[in-house]
Amino acid sequence: xxxxxxxxxxxxxxxxxxxxxxxxxxxxxxxxxxxxxxxxxxxxxxxxxxxxxxxxxxxxxxxxxxxxxxxxxxxxxxxxxxxxxxxxxxxxxxxxxxxxxxxxxxxxxxxxxxxxxxxxxxxxxxxxxxxxxxxxxxxxxxxxxxxxxxxxxxxxxxxxxxxxxxxxxxxxxxxxxxxxxxxxxxxxxxxxxxxxxxxxxxxxxxxxxxxxxxxxxxxxxxxxxxxxxxxxxxxxxxxxxxxxxxxxxxxxxxxxxxxxxxxxxxxxxxxxxxxxxxxx
Amino acid sequence: xxxxxxxxxxxxxxxxxxxxxxxxxxxxxxxxxxxxxxxxxxxxxxxxxxxxxxxxxxxxxxxxxxxxxxxxxxxxxxxxxxxxxxxxxxxxxxxxxxxxxxxxxxxxxxxxxxxxxxxxxxxxxxxxxxxxxxxxxxxxxxxxxxxxxxxxxxxxxxxxxxxxxxxxxxxxxxxxxxxxxxxxxxxxxxxxxxxxxxxxxxxxxxxxxxxxxxxxxxxxxxxxxxxxxxxxxxxxxxxxxxxxxxxxxxxxxxxxxxxxxxxxxxxx
Ligand SMILES: [Zn+2]
Numbered sequence: 001x002x003x004x005x006x007x008x009x010x011x012x013x014x015x016x017x018x019x020x021x022x023x024x025x026x027x028x029x030x031x032x033x034x035x036x037x038x039x040x041x042x043x044x045x046x047x048x049x050x051x052x053x054x055x056x057x058x059x060x061x062x063x064x065x066x067x068x069x070x071x072x073x074x075x076x077x078x079x080x081x082x083x084x085x086x087x088x089x090x091x092x093x094x095x096x097x098x099x100x101x102x103x104x105x106x107x108x109x110x111x112x113x114x115x116x117x118x119x120x121x122x123x124x125x126x127x128x129x130x131x132x133x134x135x136x137x138x139x140x141x142x143x144x145x146x147x148x149x150x151x152x153x154x155x156x157x158x159x160x161x162x163x164x165x166x167x168x169x170x171x172x173x174x175x176x177x178x179x180x181x182x183x184x185x186x187x188x189x190x191x192x193x194x195x196x197x198x199x200x201x202x203x204x205x206x207x208x209x210x211x212x213x214x215x216x217x218x219x220x221x222x223x224x225x226x227x228x229x230x231x232x233x234x235x236x237x238x239x240x241x242x243x244x245x246x247x248x249x250x251x252x253x254x255x256x257x258x259x260x261x262x263x264x265x266x267x268x269x270x271x272x273x274x275x276x277x278x279x280x
Numbered sequence: 281x282x283x284x285x286x287x288x289x290x291x292x293x294x295x296x297x298x299x300x301x302x303x304x305x306x307x308x309x310x311x312x313x314x315x316x317x318x319x320x321x322x323x324x325x326x327x328x329x330x331x332x333x334x335x336x337x338x339x340x341x342x343x344x345x346x347x348x349x350x351x352x353x354x355x356x357x358x359x360x361x362x363x364x365x366x367x368x369x370x371x372x373x374x375x376x377x378x379x380x381x382x383x384x385x386x387x388x389x390x391x392x393x394x395x396x397x398x399x400x401x402x403x404x405x406x407x408x409x410x411x412x413x414x415x416x417x418x419x420x421x422x423x424x425x426x427x428x429x430x431x432x433x434x435x436x437x438x439x440x441x442x443x444x445x446x447x448x449x450x451x452x453x454x455x456x457x458x459x460x461x462x463x464x465x466x467x468x469x470x471x472x473x474x475x476x477x478x479x480x481x482x483x484x485x486x487x488x489x490x491x492x493x494x495x496x497x498x499x500x501x502x503x504x505x506x507x508x509x510x511x512x513x514x515x516x517x518x519x520x521x522x523x524x525x526x527x528x529x530x531x532x533x534x535x536x537x538x539x540x541x542x543x544x545x546x547x548x
């Protein structure tokens with residue numbers, strides 16, 4: 001059946017050159033999906049339920065009430081703390097290419113009328129790696145939420161620390177975790193939504209500190225990379241290793257929620273913690 | 281201090297056989313060390329030791345990463361790469377210290393947290409994150425000292441503190457120079473070059489606001505005079521611990537938060 005589908009699509013979409021329809025090839029089931037259909041499903045494969053990587057703006061659009069999002073620190077850009085060769089130029093190029101200023105977008109929005117501080121990491125920007133800007137924006141978002149008695153919802157997606165910023169990137173783990181801790185000690189609710197992939201220094205800091213930790217299905221969650229582990233252990237790892245379901249089995253994920261139910265789930269959870277709409 | 285060494289030369293020094301480890305230092309810096317075992321959840325990780333000791337007249341909690349001095353010791357302590365239970369033991373002892381108003385002294389000496397199946401299954405990321413968050417608000421003074429290698433999040437899990445000191449040749453980095461070269465340049469052989477541009481020396485840490493002090497090593501490195509380097513570490517602690525203990529704890533916590541809060545370089 002798979003093959004049939006594959007062929008149909010191939011015939012239909014790869015037939016001509018001029019009116020070729022842009023196609024998404026699912027990395028899990030390999031089936032091609034017309035890009036328009038894939039985008040309409042918010043980047044979920046209709047065939048195997050693969051939850052693809054969602055750009056930050058698209059995530060905000062499907063999470064927040066229409067027109068309710070107000071961005072924080074939109075113009076913040078990174079410097080070059082260890083004078084890493086070409087880092088500044090690379091950043092400039094990436095900003096143009098992605099339309100993002102760094103790997104996280106933060107702000108305030110309503111989710112079904114409930115005022116919430118939200119942050120969304122974007123793996124399209126240097127694999128969502130955490131440097132000075134990600135650290136600062138996340139810390140500020142939590143501080144704002146603490147001051148205003150607001151909940152925080154963070155969508156994580158990151159390869160870890162941004163090595164091009166050296167030790168400064170490592171320190172962002174302390175900066176963000178500290179801000180999370182103060183928000184928590186102040187009684188604030190923090191919901192983490194782990195999305196593909198959440199690894200390294202982000203897993204070892206704010207991503208693991210949510211009061212409630214949600215994950216999208218089958219996404220990658222881990223501290224060390226699979227290849228690193230395979231090379232130290234000198235063995236192949238099972239397919240499901242470090243997937244959301246595996247991490248839930250091991251006790252590190254509260255619930256696995258599909259993208260189409262995410263907004264409703266978040267709204268309910270916020271509501272049952274007593275949060276409401278608020279003039280801020 | 282002697283003529284300035286490159287980061288690479290210092291890395292070689294830190295890896296010199298005979299570089300003192302925490303097991304060498306404890307009897308020379310402290311009296312009456314009572315080692316405490318286990319995280320009360322899973323096991324007792326040998327890559328982290330901790331316990332209660334006397335620093336001259338003051339009871340303190342000591343938490344340290346353990347390097348081996350030979351291959352057998354290294355096998356026993358897993359080359360100083362802690363498992364989650366090592367970090368959870370550290371947190372347990374830190375909480376114990378908080379309860380009994382003892383200052384905490386952390387000695388960092390690790391290439392990084394252990395990367396393996398067991399570590400992932402037991403939540404390496406969660407264990408490190410928890411320590412970082414909890415140490416940030418621990419209501420007792422914390423001093424951390426990097427003895428040799430401060431590798432990545434595995435080091436930071438013992439590195440949230442009121443003041444960080446580096447031994448003169450010690451290094452602190454987001455990833456090992458080898459890992460850095462292999463990931464960013466796809467060429468692990470460029471390790472030396474990576475080491476020299478990564479800004480990982482004690483002086484770099486002070487200029488980036490990560491460390492406050494550098495503890496001088498004897499000529500040629502710590503291994504040349506164990507008594508001297510132990511004396512220097514002890515002297516540093518005897519100066520800093522009373523200073524931190526005298527501070528109002530809420531002021532101390534605010535300063536601790538600010539220390540990390542202000543690290544980062546951006547424009548807006
Ligand atoms: Zn698929």
